[in-house]
Amino acid sequence: ASARNSLITKKEYPLELDVINQEPRIGVFICHCGINIGGYVAVPQVVEYTKTLPNVVYAEDNLYTCSQDTQKRIVEMIKEHKLNRVVVASCTPRTHEPLFRETIREAGLNPYLFEMANIRDQCSWIHMNESEEATEKAKDLVTMAVAKARLLTPLKRVEIDVIQKALVIGGGIAGMVSSLSLAEQGFEVFLIEKEKELGGNLKHIYYTIEGRNVQRFLRRTIEKIKNNRLIKVFTGANIESISGYIGNYETEILLANGTKEKLKHGVVIVATGAQEYQPTEYLYG
Structure with a gap:
Protein backbone atom coordinates (compact mmCIF):
# COMPACT_ATOMS: atom_id res chain seq x y z
CA ALA A 1 0.00 0.00 0.00
CA SER A 2 1.14 3.55 -0.66
CA ALA A 3 0.96 4.41 3.06
CA ARG A 4 3.73 1.97 3.98
CA ASN A 5 6.76 3.49 5.74
CA SER A 6 5.05 6.85 6.09
CA LEU A 7 4.34 8.92 9.18
CA ILE A 8 1.31 11.02 10.02
CA THR A 9 3.62 13.93 10.81
CA LYS A 10 7.15 14.34 9.55
CA LYS A 11 9.77 15.16 12.16
CA GLU A 12 11.51 18.48 11.69
CA TYR A 13 15.29 18.75 12.14
CA PRO A 14 17.56 21.78 12.34
CA LEU A 15 19.61 22.70 9.31
CA GLU A 16 22.54 20.30 8.97
CA LEU A 17 25.87 21.89 9.87
CA ASP A 18 28.58 21.93 7.21
CA VAL A 19 31.61 20.45 8.98
CA ILE A 20 33.27 18.72 6.03
CA ASN A 21 36.32 21.02 6.02
CA GLN A 22 36.63 21.39 9.79
CA GLU A 23 39.27 19.74 11.93
CA PRO A 24 37.65 16.82 13.81
CA ARG A 25 36.35 17.84 17.23
CA ILE A 26 35.31 14.59 18.87
CA GLY A 27 33.11 14.19 21.91
CA VAL A 28 33.15 10.84 23.73
CA PHE A 29 30.40 9.64 26.08
CA ILE A 30 31.24 6.54 28.12
CA CYS A 31 28.44 4.60 29.75
CA HIS A 32 28.35 2.76 33.09
CA CYS A 33 25.16 0.95 31.98
CA GLY A 34 24.35 0.65 35.67
CA ILE A 35 26.67 -2.11 36.83
CA ASN A 36 26.74 -3.91 33.47
CA ILE A 37 29.84 -1.97 32.49
CA GLY A 38 30.66 0.09 35.57
CA GLY A 39 30.73 -3.02 37.78
CA TYR A 40 33.72 -4.43 35.91
CA VAL A 41 35.36 -1.58 33.99
CA ALA A 42 36.91 1.44 35.72
CA VAL A 43 34.89 3.89 33.64
CA PRO A 44 36.34 7.13 35.15
CA GLN A 45 39.81 5.82 34.30
CA VAL A 46 38.73 5.21 30.70
CA VAL A 47 37.34 8.75 30.53
CA GLU A 48 40.63 10.29 31.67
CA TYR A 49 42.53 8.18 29.16
CA THR A 50 40.12 9.18 26.38
CA LYS A 51 40.80 12.87 27.01
CA THR A 52 44.42 12.30 25.89
CA LEU A 53 43.47 10.94 22.46
CA PRO A 54 44.02 13.12 19.36
CA ASN A 55 41.07 15.33 18.38
CA VAL A 56 39.07 14.48 21.52
CA VAL A 57 37.93 17.83 22.90
CA TYR A 58 35.36 16.51 25.36
CA ALA A 59 34.78 13.27 27.27
CA GLU A 60 32.48 12.30 30.13
CA ASP A 61 30.88 9.26 31.74
CA ASN A 62 27.15 8.65 32.13
CA LEU A 63 25.19 6.26 34.29
CA LYS A 79 26.58 22.81 20.80
CA GLU A 80 28.68 23.99 23.76
CA HIS A 81 31.95 22.41 22.61
CA LYS A 82 31.27 22.68 18.87
CA LEU A 83 31.66 18.92 18.45
CA ASN A 84 31.56 17.62 14.89
CA ARG A 85 32.04 13.91 15.65
CA VAL A 86 30.53 11.84 18.48
CA VAL A 87 31.61 8.52 19.98
CA VAL A 88 29.51 6.57 22.49
CA ALA A 89 31.16 3.71 24.38
CA SER A 90 28.37 1.61 25.80
CA CYS A 91 26.41 -1.46 24.71
CA THR A 92 25.59 -2.88 21.31
CA PRO A 93 25.05 -0.65 18.27
CA ARG A 94 22.56 -3.24 17.04
CA THR A 95 19.93 -1.83 19.41
CA HIS A 96 21.14 1.67 20.28
CA GLU A 97 22.97 3.13 17.29
CA PRO A 98 19.77 4.51 15.66
CA LEU A 99 18.95 6.36 18.89
CA PHE A 100 22.33 8.10 19.05
CA ARG A 101 22.33 8.93 15.34
CA GLU A 102 18.94 10.55 15.85
CA THR A 103 20.29 12.51 18.82
CA ILE A 104 23.26 14.03 17.03
CA ARG A 105 21.01 14.88 14.07
CA GLU A 106 18.84 16.87 16.47
CA ALA A 107 21.97 18.85 17.33
CA GLY A 108 22.55 19.67 13.66
CA LEU A 109 25.16 17.03 12.85
CA ASN A 110 24.98 14.55 10.02
CA PRO A 111 23.83 11.26 11.66
CA TYR A 112 26.76 9.37 10.14
CA LEU A 113 29.36 11.43 12.01
CA PHE A 114 28.91 8.92 14.82
CA GLU A 115 30.70 5.81 16.03
CA MET A 116 30.06 3.31 18.84
CA ALA A 117 32.40 1.20 20.92
CA ASN A 118 30.72 -1.87 22.38
CA ILE A 119 32.40 -2.07 25.79
CA ARG A 120 29.59 -4.15 27.29
CA ASP A 121 29.09 -7.20 25.03
CA GLN A 122 32.69 -7.17 23.82
CA CYS A 123 34.35 -6.28 27.10
CA SER A 124 32.67 -6.13 30.51
CA TRP A 125 30.37 -9.11 30.05
CA ILE A 126 33.16 -11.41 28.90
CA HIS A 127 35.81 -10.23 31.37
CA MET A 128 33.79 -10.08 34.59
CA ASN A 129 36.62 -11.59 36.64
CA GLU A 130 39.37 -9.49 35.07
CA SER A 131 38.67 -5.87 35.96
CA GLU A 132 42.11 -4.49 35.10
CA GLU A 133 42.26 -6.30 31.78
CA ALA A 134 38.67 -5.28 31.00
CA THR A 135 39.55 -1.65 31.66
CA GLU A 136 42.56 -1.80 29.35
CA LYS A 137 40.49 -3.46 26.66
CA ALA A 138 37.82 -0.77 27.01
CA LYS A 139 40.55 1.82 26.41
CA ASP A 140 41.59 -0.04 23.26
CA LEU A 141 38.01 -0.21 21.98
CA VAL A 142 37.50 3.50 22.60
CA THR A 143 40.83 4.29 20.90
CA MET A 144 39.72 2.41 17.80
CA ALA A 145 36.31 4.09 17.78
CA VAL A 146 37.91 7.53 18.07
CA ALA A 147 40.36 6.70 15.28
CA LYS A 148 37.47 5.75 13.02
CA ALA A 149 35.42 8.79 14.03
CA ARG A 150 38.33 10.99 13.00
CA LEU A 151 37.94 9.73 9.43
CA LEU A 152 34.15 9.89 9.18
CA THR A 153 32.53 12.06 6.53
CA PRO A 154 28.88 13.11 6.18
CA LEU A 155 26.69 10.73 4.19
CA LYS A 156 23.38 11.34 2.48
CA ARG A 157 20.51 8.90 2.43
CA VAL A 158 19.27 8.12 -1.05
CA GLU A 159 16.08 6.50 -2.20
CA ILE A 160 16.18 3.86 -4.90
CA ASP A 161 13.38 2.17 -6.77
CA VAL A 162 12.46 -1.24 -5.39
CA ILE A 163 11.11 -3.99 -7.60
CA GLN A 164 7.76 -4.84 -6.05
CA LYS A 165 8.09 -8.58 -6.63
CA ALA A 166 9.36 -11.46 -4.49
CA LEU A 167 11.24 -14.66 -5.20
CA VAL A 168 10.39 -17.60 -2.94
CA ILE A 169 12.79 -20.54 -3.14
CA GLY A 170 11.16 -23.80 -2.10
CA GLY A 171 7.66 -25.08 -2.81
CA GLY A 172 7.05 -26.79 0.52
CA ILE A 173 4.42 -25.61 2.96
CA ALA A 174 6.63 -22.77 4.27
CA GLY A 175 7.30 -21.47 0.77
CA MET A 176 3.67 -21.74 -0.26
CA VAL A 177 2.34 -19.98 2.84
CA SER A 178 4.94 -17.22 2.37
CA SER A 179 3.91 -16.83 -1.26
CA LEU A 180 0.22 -16.60 -0.37
CA SER A 181 0.93 -14.06 2.36
CA GLY A 200 7.90 -30.69 -0.17
CA ASN A 201 8.12 -32.93 2.89
CA LEU A 202 4.43 -32.46 3.60
CA LYS A 203 3.67 -34.88 0.76
CA HIS A 204 4.91 -37.69 3.01
CA ILE A 205 2.89 -36.76 6.09
CA TYR A 206 -0.74 -37.84 6.33
CA TYR A 207 -2.01 -36.92 9.79
CA THR A 208 -0.97 -34.65 12.64
CA ILE A 209 -0.64 -35.91 16.22
CA GLU A 210 -4.15 -34.57 16.80
CA GLY A 211 -5.45 -36.61 13.87
CA ARG A 212 -5.97 -33.77 11.40
CA ASN A 213 -5.79 -34.60 7.71
CA VAL A 214 -2.52 -33.12 6.42
CA GLN A 215 -3.04 -34.14 2.81
CA ARG A 216 -6.36 -32.32 2.60
CA PHE A 217 -4.69 -29.18 3.96
CA LEU A 218 -1.87 -29.58 1.44
CA ARG A 219 -4.27 -29.96 -1.49
CA ARG A 220 -6.17 -26.84 -0.45
CA THR A 221 -2.96 -24.85 -0.15
CA ILE A 222 -1.72 -25.97 -3.58
CA GLU A 223 -5.11 -25.08 -5.05
CA LYS A 224 -4.88 -21.58 -3.57
CA ILE A 225 -1.42 -21.19 -5.09
CA LYS A 226 -2.60 -22.27 -8.55
CA ASN A 227 -5.64 -20.00 -8.45
CA ASN A 228 -3.76 -16.89 -7.33
CA ARG A 229 -2.98 -14.74 -10.36
CA LEU A 230 -0.10 -12.99 -8.54
CA ILE A 231 1.86 -16.20 -7.96
CA LYS A 232 3.86 -17.66 -10.83
CA VAL A 233 5.02 -21.21 -10.10
CA PHE A 234 8.12 -22.82 -11.61
CA THR A 235 8.35 -26.55 -10.84
CA GLY A 236 11.27 -28.72 -11.89
CA ALA A 237 13.35 -25.54 -11.86
CA ASN A 238 16.81 -24.81 -10.48
CA ILE A 239 18.51 -21.52 -9.73
CA GLU A 240 21.58 -20.86 -11.86
CA SER A 241 22.61 -17.47 -10.45
CA ILE A 242 21.44 -14.57 -8.30
CA SER A 243 22.90 -11.07 -8.61
CA GLY A 244 22.02 -7.58 -7.43
CA TYR A 245 21.23 -6.08 -4.04
CA ILE A 246 18.32 -5.60 -1.64
CA GLY A 247 15.41 -4.24 -3.61
CA ASN A 248 16.90 -5.06 -7.00
CA TYR A 249 17.81 -8.67 -7.74
CA GLU A 250 18.07 -10.63 -10.95
CA THR A 251 17.84 -14.42 -10.79
CA GLU A 252 18.43 -16.82 -13.65
CA ILE A 253 16.62 -20.14 -13.41
CA LEU A 254 16.97 -23.33 -15.41
CA LEU A 255 13.54 -24.67 -16.32
CA ALA A 256 12.50 -28.30 -16.64
CA ASN A 257 12.54 -28.09 -20.45
CA GLY A 258 16.19 -26.97 -20.45
CA THR A 259 15.54 -23.30 -21.22
CA LYS A 260 16.60 -20.44 -18.96
CA GLU A 261 14.58 -17.50 -17.71
CA LYS A 262 15.63 -14.32 -15.91
CA LEU A 263 13.47 -12.99 -13.09
CA LYS A 264 13.70 -9.51 -11.57
CA HIS A 265 12.56 -9.08 -7.98
CA GLY A 266 13.16 -7.02 -4.86
CA VAL A 267 13.31 -9.63 -2.09
CA VAL A 268 14.20 -13.28 -1.63
CA ILE A 269 12.67 -15.78 0.79
CA VAL A 270 14.65 -19.00 1.22
CA ALA A 271 12.25 -21.78 2.24
CA THR A 272 14.25 -24.81 1.15
CA GLY A 273 14.20 -26.66 4.44
CA ALA A 274 17.27 -27.72 6.36
CA GLN A 275 19.38 -30.68 7.37
CA GLU A 276 20.65 -31.49 10.81
CA TYR A 277 24.35 -30.66 11.10
CA GLN A 278 26.33 -33.47 12.69
CA PRO A 279 29.70 -32.01 13.68
CA THR A 280 32.90 -34.03 13.87
CA GLU A 281 35.16 -31.33 15.31
CA TYR A 282 35.66 -30.46 19.00
CA LEU A 283 35.22 -34.10 20.07
CA TYR A 284 31.72 -34.33 18.58
CA GLY A 285 30.66 -37.27 16.47
Whole structure:
Protein backbone atom coordinates (compact mmCIF):
# COMPACT_ATOMS: atom_id res chain seq x y z
CA ALA A 1 0.00 0.00 0.00
CA SER A 2 1.14 3.55 -0.66
CA ALA A 3 0.96 4.41 3.06
CA ARG A 4 3.73 1.97 3.98
CA ASN A 5 6.76 3.49 5.74
CA SER A 6 5.05 6.85 6.09
CA LEU A 7 4.34 8.92 9.18
CA ILE A 8 1.31 11.02 10.02
CA THR A 9 3.62 13.93 10.81
CA LYS A 10 7.15 14.34 9.55
CA LYS A 11 9.77 15.16 12.16
CA GLU A 12 11.51 18.48 11.69
CA TYR A 13 15.29 18.75 12.14
CA PRO A 14 17.56 21.78 12.34
CA LEU A 15 19.61 22.70 9.31
CA GLU A 16 22.54 20.30 8.97
CA LEU A 17 25.87 21.89 9.87
CA ASP A 18 28.58 21.93 7.21
CA VAL A 19 31.61 20.45 8.98
CA ILE A 20 33.27 18.72 6.03
CA ASN A 21 36.32 21.02 6.02
CA GLN A 22 36.63 21.39 9.79
CA GLU A 23 39.27 19.74 11.93
CA PRO A 24 37.65 16.82 13.81
CA ARG A 25 36.35 17.84 17.23
CA ILE A 26 35.31 14.59 18.87
CA GLY A 27 33.11 14.19 21.91
CA VAL A 28 33.15 10.84 23.73
CA PHE A 29 30.40 9.64 26.08
CA ILE A 30 31.24 6.54 28.12
CA CYS A 31 28.44 4.60 29.75
CA HIS A 32 28.35 2.76 33.09
CA CYS A 33 25.16 0.95 31.98
CA GLY A 34 24.35 0.65 35.67
CA ILE A 35 26.67 -2.11 36.83
CA ASN A 36 26.74 -3.91 33.47
CA ILE A 37 29.84 -1.97 32.49
CA GLY A 38 30.66 0.09 35.57
CA GLY A 39 30.73 -3.02 37.78
CA TYR A 40 33.72 -4.43 35.91
CA VAL A 41 35.36 -1.58 33.99
CA ALA A 42 36.91 1.44 35.72
CA VAL A 43 34.89 3.89 33.64
CA PRO A 44 36.34 7.13 35.15
CA GLN A 45 39.81 5.82 34.30
CA VAL A 46 38.73 5.21 30.70
CA VAL A 47 37.34 8.75 30.53
CA GLU A 48 40.63 10.29 31.67
CA TYR A 49 42.53 8.18 29.16
CA THR A 50 40.12 9.18 26.38
CA LYS A 51 40.80 12.87 27.01
CA THR A 52 44.42 12.30 25.89
CA LEU A 53 43.47 10.94 22.46
CA PRO A 54 44.02 13.12 19.36
CA ASN A 55 41.07 15.33 18.38
CA VAL A 56 39.07 14.48 21.52
CA VAL A 57 37.93 17.83 22.90
CA TYR A 58 35.36 16.51 25.36
CA ALA A 59 34.78 13.27 27.27
CA GLU A 60 32.48 12.30 30.13
CA ASP A 61 30.88 9.26 31.74
CA ASN A 62 27.15 8.65 32.13
CA LEU A 63 25.19 6.26 34.29
CA TYR A 64 22.90 5.45 31.35
CA THR A 65 23.91 7.11 28.09
CA CYS A 66 20.69 5.95 26.41
CA SER A 67 18.45 7.79 28.89
CA GLN A 68 16.39 10.75 27.74
CA ASP A 69 18.29 13.10 30.06
CA THR A 70 21.63 12.03 28.60
CA GLN A 71 20.31 12.46 25.06
CA LYS A 72 19.52 16.07 25.89
CA ARG A 73 22.96 16.48 27.44
CA ILE A 74 24.68 15.10 24.34
CA VAL A 75 22.86 17.71 22.24
CA GLU A 76 23.92 20.43 24.69
CA MET A 77 27.57 19.31 24.70
CA ILE A 78 27.68 19.19 20.91
CA LYS A 79 26.58 22.81 20.80
CA GLU A 80 28.68 23.99 23.76
CA HIS A 81 31.95 22.41 22.61
CA LYS A 82 31.27 22.68 18.87
CA LEU A 83 31.66 18.92 18.45
CA ASN A 84 31.56 17.62 14.89
CA ARG A 85 32.04 13.91 15.65
CA VAL A 86 30.53 11.84 18.48
CA VAL A 87 31.61 8.52 19.98
CA VAL A 88 29.51 6.57 22.49
CA ALA A 89 31.16 3.71 24.38
CA SER A 90 28.37 1.61 25.80
CA CYS A 91 26.41 -1.46 24.71
CA THR A 92 25.59 -2.88 21.31
CA PRO A 93 25.05 -0.65 18.27
CA ARG A 94 22.56 -3.24 17.04
CA THR A 95 19.93 -1.83 19.41
CA HIS A 96 21.14 1.67 20.28
CA GLU A 97 22.97 3.13 17.29
CA PRO A 98 19.77 4.51 15.66
CA LEU A 99 18.95 6.36 18.89
CA PHE A 100 22.33 8.10 19.05
CA ARG A 101 22.33 8.93 15.34
CA GLU A 102 18.94 10.55 15.85
CA THR A 103 20.29 12.51 18.82
CA ILE A 104 23.26 14.03 17.03
CA ARG A 105 21.01 14.88 14.07
CA GLU A 106 18.84 16.87 16.47
CA ALA A 107 21.97 18.85 17.33
CA GLY A 108 22.55 19.67 13.66
CA LEU A 109 25.16 17.03 12.85
CA ASN A 110 24.98 14.55 10.02
CA PRO A 111 23.83 11.26 11.66
CA TYR A 112 26.76 9.37 10.14
CA LEU A 113 29.36 11.43 12.01
CA PHE A 114 28.91 8.92 14.82
CA GLU A 115 30.70 5.81 16.03
CA MET A 116 30.06 3.31 18.84
CA ALA A 117 32.40 1.20 20.92
CA ASN A 118 30.72 -1.87 22.38
CA ILE A 119 32.40 -2.07 25.79
CA ARG A 120 29.59 -4.15 27.29
CA ASP A 121 29.09 -7.20 25.03
CA GLN A 122 32.69 -7.17 23.82
CA CYS A 123 34.35 -6.28 27.10
CA SER A 124 32.67 -6.13 30.51
CA TRP A 125 30.37 -9.11 30.05
CA ILE A 126 33.16 -11.41 28.90
CA HIS A 127 35.81 -10.23 31.37
CA MET A 128 33.79 -10.08 34.59
CA ASN A 129 36.62 -11.59 36.64
CA GLU A 130 39.37 -9.49 35.07
CA SER A 131 38.67 -5.87 35.96
CA GLU A 132 42.11 -4.49 35.10
CA GLU A 133 42.26 -6.30 31.78
CA ALA A 134 38.67 -5.28 31.00
CA THR A 135 39.55 -1.65 31.66
CA GLU A 136 42.56 -1.80 29.35
CA LYS A 137 40.49 -3.46 26.66
CA ALA A 138 37.82 -0.77 27.01
CA LYS A 139 40.55 1.82 26.41
CA ASP A 140 41.59 -0.04 23.26
CA LEU A 141 38.01 -0.21 21.98
CA VAL A 142 37.50 3.50 22.60
CA THR A 143 40.83 4.29 20.90
CA MET A 144 39.72 2.41 17.80
CA ALA A 145 36.31 4.09 17.78
CA VAL A 146 37.91 7.53 18.07
CA ALA A 147 40.36 6.70 15.28
CA LYS A 148 37.47 5.75 13.02
CA ALA A 149 35.42 8.79 14.03
CA ARG A 150 38.33 10.99 13.00
CA LEU A 151 37.94 9.73 9.43
CA LEU A 152 34.15 9.89 9.18
CA THR A 153 32.53 12.06 6.53
CA PRO A 154 28.88 13.11 6.18
CA LEU A 155 26.69 10.73 4.19
CA LYS A 156 23.38 11.34 2.48
CA ARG A 157 20.51 8.90 2.43
CA VAL A 158 19.27 8.12 -1.05
CA GLU A 159 16.08 6.50 -2.20
CA ILE A 160 16.18 3.86 -4.90
CA ASP A 161 13.38 2.17 -6.77
CA VAL A 162 12.46 -1.24 -5.39
CA ILE A 163 11.11 -3.99 -7.60
CA GLN A 164 7.76 -4.84 -6.05
CA LYS A 165 8.09 -8.58 -6.63
CA ALA A 166 9.36 -11.46 -4.49
CA LEU A 167 11.24 -14.66 -5.20
CA VAL A 168 10.39 -17.60 -2.94
CA ILE A 169 12.79 -20.54 -3.14
CA GLY A 170 11.16 -23.80 -2.10
CA GLY A 171 7.66 -25.08 -2.81
CA GLY A 172 7.05 -26.79 0.52
CA ILE A 173 4.42 -25.61 2.96
CA ALA A 174 6.63 -22.77 4.27
CA GLY A 175 7.30 -21.47 0.77
CA MET A 176 3.67 -21.74 -0.26
CA VAL A 177 2.34 -19.98 2.84
CA SER A 178 4.94 -17.22 2.37
CA SER A 179 3.91 -16.83 -1.26
CA LEU A 180 0.22 -16.60 -0.37
CA SER A 181 0.93 -14.06 2.36
CA LEU A 182 2.82 -11.82 -0.06
CA ALA A 183 0.21 -12.20 -2.78
CA GLU A 184 -2.57 -11.29 -0.36
CA GLN A 185 -0.71 -8.01 0.23
CA GLY A 186 -0.74 -7.31 -3.49
CA PHE A 187 2.80 -8.34 -4.45
CA GLU A 188 3.75 -10.56 -7.37
CA VAL A 189 5.60 -13.74 -6.41
CA PHE A 190 7.87 -16.16 -8.25
CA LEU A 191 7.72 -19.55 -6.51
CA ILE A 192 10.60 -21.87 -7.42
CA GLU A 193 10.47 -25.62 -6.70
CA LYS A 194 13.13 -28.07 -7.91
CA GLU A 195 10.78 -31.08 -7.79
CA LYS A 196 8.07 -31.70 -10.37
CA GLU A 197 5.28 -30.78 -7.97
CA LEU A 198 4.68 -28.59 -4.94
CA GLY A 199 4.40 -29.93 -1.41
CA GLY A 200 7.90 -30.69 -0.17
CA ASN A 201 8.12 -32.93 2.89
CA LEU A 202 4.43 -32.46 3.60
CA LYS A 203 3.67 -34.88 0.76
CA HIS A 204 4.91 -37.69 3.01
CA ILE A 205 2.89 -36.76 6.09
CA TYR A 206 -0.74 -37.84 6.33
CA TYR A 207 -2.01 -36.92 9.79
CA THR A 208 -0.97 -34.65 12.64
CA ILE A 209 -0.64 -35.91 16.22
CA GLU A 210 -4.15 -34.57 16.80
CA GLY A 211 -5.45 -36.61 13.87
CA ARG A 212 -5.97 -33.77 11.40
CA ASN A 213 -5.79 -34.60 7.71
CA VAL A 214 -2.52 -33.12 6.42
CA GLN A 215 -3.04 -34.14 2.81
CA ARG A 216 -6.36 -32.32 2.60
CA PHE A 217 -4.69 -29.18 3.96
CA LEU A 218 -1.87 -29.58 1.44
CA ARG A 219 -4.27 -29.96 -1.49
CA ARG A 220 -6.17 -26.84 -0.45
CA THR A 221 -2.96 -24.85 -0.15
CA ILE A 222 -1.72 -25.97 -3.58
CA GLU A 223 -5.11 -25.08 -5.05
CA LYS A 224 -4.88 -21.58 -3.57
CA ILE A 225 -1.42 -21.19 -5.09
CA LYS A 226 -2.60 -22.27 -8.55
CA ASN A 227 -5.64 -20.00 -8.45
CA ASN A 228 -3.76 -16.89 -7.33
CA ARG A 229 -2.98 -14.74 -10.36
CA LEU A 230 -0.10 -12.99 -8.54
CA ILE A 231 1.86 -16.20 -7.96
CA LYS A 232 3.86 -17.66 -10.83
CA VAL A 233 5.02 -21.21 -10.10
CA PHE A 234 8.12 -22.82 -11.61
CA THR A 235 8.35 -26.55 -10.84
CA GLY A 236 11.27 -28.72 -11.89
CA ALA A 237 13.35 -25.54 -11.86
CA ASN A 238 16.81 -24.81 -10.48
CA ILE A 239 18.51 -21.52 -9.73
CA GLU A 240 21.58 -20.86 -11.86
CA SER A 241 22.61 -17.47 -10.45
CA ILE A 242 21.44 -14.57 -8.30
CA SER A 243 22.90 -11.07 -8.61
CA GLY A 244 22.02 -7.58 -7.43
CA TYR A 245 21.23 -6.08 -4.04
CA ILE A 246 18.32 -5.60 -1.64
CA GLY A 247 15.41 -4.24 -3.61
CA ASN A 248 16.90 -5.06 -7.00
CA TYR A 249 17.81 -8.67 -7.74
CA GLU A 250 18.07 -10.63 -10.95
CA THR A 251 17.84 -14.42 -10.79
CA GLU A 252 18.43 -16.82 -13.65
CA ILE A 253 16.62 -20.14 -13.41
CA LEU A 254 16.97 -23.33 -15.41
CA LEU A 255 13.54 -24.67 -16.32
CA ALA A 256 12.50 -28.30 -16.64
CA ASN A 257 12.54 -28.09 -20.45
CA GLY A 258 16.19 -26.97 -20.45
CA THR A 259 15.54 -23.30 -21.22
CA LYS A 260 16.60 -20.44 -18.96
CA GLU A 261 14.58 -17.50 -17.71
CA LYS A 262 15.63 -14.32 -15.91
CA LEU A 263 13.47 -12.99 -13.09
CA LYS A 264 13.70 -9.51 -11.57
CA HIS A 265 12.56 -9.08 -7.98
CA GLY A 266 13.16 -7.02 -4.86
CA VAL A 267 13.31 -9.63 -2.09
CA VAL A 268 14.20 -13.28 -1.63
CA ILE A 269 12.67 -15.78 0.79
CA VAL A 270 14.65 -19.00 1.22
CA ALA A 271 12.25 -21.78 2.24
CA THR A 272 14.25 -24.81 1.15
CA GLY A 273 14.20 -26.66 4.44
CA ALA A 274 17.27 -27.72 6.36
CA GLN A 275 19.38 -30.68 7.37
CA GLU A 276 20.65 -31.49 10.81
CA TYR A 277 24.35 -30.66 11.10
CA GLN A 278 26.33 -33.47 12.69
CA PRO A 279 29.70 -32.01 13.68
CA THR A 280 32.90 -34.03 13.87
CA GLU A 281 35.16 -31.33 15.31
CA TYR A 282 35.66 -30.46 19.00
CA LEU A 283 35.22 -34.10 20.07
CA TYR A 284 31.72 -34.33 18.58
CA GLY A 285 30.66 -37.27 16.47
